[in-house]
Amino acid sequence: MRILLGADTFAPDVNGAARFTERLATGLAGRGHEVHVAAPSPDGAAGTHAFGDVTVHRVRSHRYPLHESFRVCLPWQAGPATAAILDEVRPAVAHVQAHFVVGRGLAVAASASGTPLVATNHFMPENLFAHGRVPAFLQAAASRWAWRDLRGVFGRAGAVTAPTPRAVELLTGSTGLPATAISCGIDAARYAGGVETPGTVLFVGRLDQEKRVDELLRAMAAVPGARLEVVGDGTEREAWHRLAGELGIADRVVWHGFVSEEDLVAAYRRCAVFCMPGIAELQSLVTLEAMAAGKPVVAADAMALPHLVRPGRNGLLFPPGDVEALAASLRTLLADGGTRRRMGAASREIVAGHSLDATLDAFEAVYARVARRVETAPVAA
Structure with a gap:
């Protein structure tokens, strides 16, 4: 099948949507499809240009003045x-990953x-409020407008998907569009192995x-002796660097910025606990990756994270914004190697239900169904 994916972010960009699109494209190409x-x-x-076995068509772009990366x-x-x-x-089928500019144009x-x-x-309005500098008093109205805008684009599709049941619930509740949950998927084997560095907490994601991450830094200040590694970059980088200094933990925080895939895998393997305090995760690919590395997870009880983190089984959830509860969860896991090992094994078991092969199977079935529906549609007289 010839497939055209439309994405508003793609390699070398480093974020969940870009990484998913890359894995989907290369995975489909590996199965013999012609992927663009x-x-x-x-x-x-x-x-x-060629991206492995994938052909990438680059659309003219411009630097966004409010975000350096x-x-x-431009729509026109x-x-x-x-x-x-x-x-x-x-193509036999087009598959858009966003409703913004490239995705909209292709749709x-x-x-x-x-x-x-x-x-x-992969969209939540909260993901863009900071980038667009939307004032708090306008965010509710902006959110409603954003969902209406998404409906206008995605309503053209023969099938709509989202990464988790919670993401489907949000999408359908906000737009009325029916959707199917298909996990972003992961090749878990590549993250296995390595030796834990006791006392190390890891966060991976946009800053x-x-x-x-400010809540995680405040929590770390209440976990003496623990060390935090941060992989990623973003608009709050300088502010959070300053906060670490103000909290007196600058010597216990390592800011890696963007790293290679090999260095990222190494960071997952050596951490003792992975932490995701974010409140706008439709799945959280980085949490899946940490789980594939056999790590217990401390995460905010928000959006789709409870689909991945089962309290007491493979990690702990804390109420969003509750720094004291976050610190207590970190202290509990960092102090108990036996619990970490048990929860890490459970993380690997849970990840088995999110295999990349299963994701590719699911999308192949969706593509075939949508293409067949168009082929058999009656032609108007």
Whole structure:
């Protein structure tokens, strides 16, 4: 099958949606499909290049002034560009990963041409409020508008998916669109192995407001002797560096920034506990990766994280914003190696239900169903 994925973020970007699209594309190509990706250019210029066995079509992009690592495409440029890519590739199915600019352009073009269309949602309004600098008093109205906008794009699709049942519940409740839960999936074997460094807590993710790393730093101040490793970068980097100094824990926090895949796997393997304090996780691919490495997880009891973290089995949940409860959970696990080993084994068992092969199977079935539905649709007289 010839498949065209539309993404508003893709490698070399480092975030959950980009990593999922990369794994989906390479996984499908590995199964013999002809896979193309339309995505923003990382340097501004349009062009086409090979990404392993995947062909990537880059759409002209521009630096986003409010975020140093974001590239954005202008709608009046991306619309014609994605339509041209669709016309060139002529896929059996198009699959958009967002409703923003590239995804929107591809969805509109696919709808107009009768190309079977699938849409996957990785979006929550909270993910963008800080980047768009939306004042608190406008956020409720902005959220309603954002969901209406998403419905206008994803409503064109023959099938809509989201990574977890909670993500489906949010999407359907906010837009009325029916959707199916398909996990982002993970190749768990690559994370196995390594030796734990006792007393080490790991966070991986964007250093942006909704990730609540400030709460983790405050909790670490109440866990004497523990060491925190932070992998990732974002808009709150400098503020949180300053906070670590103000809390007197700067010597116990290592800020790695963006790292290679090999270094990321090594960080998962050596940590004693993985922590995800974020409140806007539709699945949390990094939590899945830590679980694949056999780690217990301390996570906020928010959004989809309870789908992954089973209290007492493979980790602990804490009420979002409750720094004291977060610190207590970290102290409990860091002090008990036997519990960490038991919970780490349970993490691996849970991850087995999120295999990348199962995800690829599910999307292949969706593609075949949507393509078949278009082929058998009656032709108007």
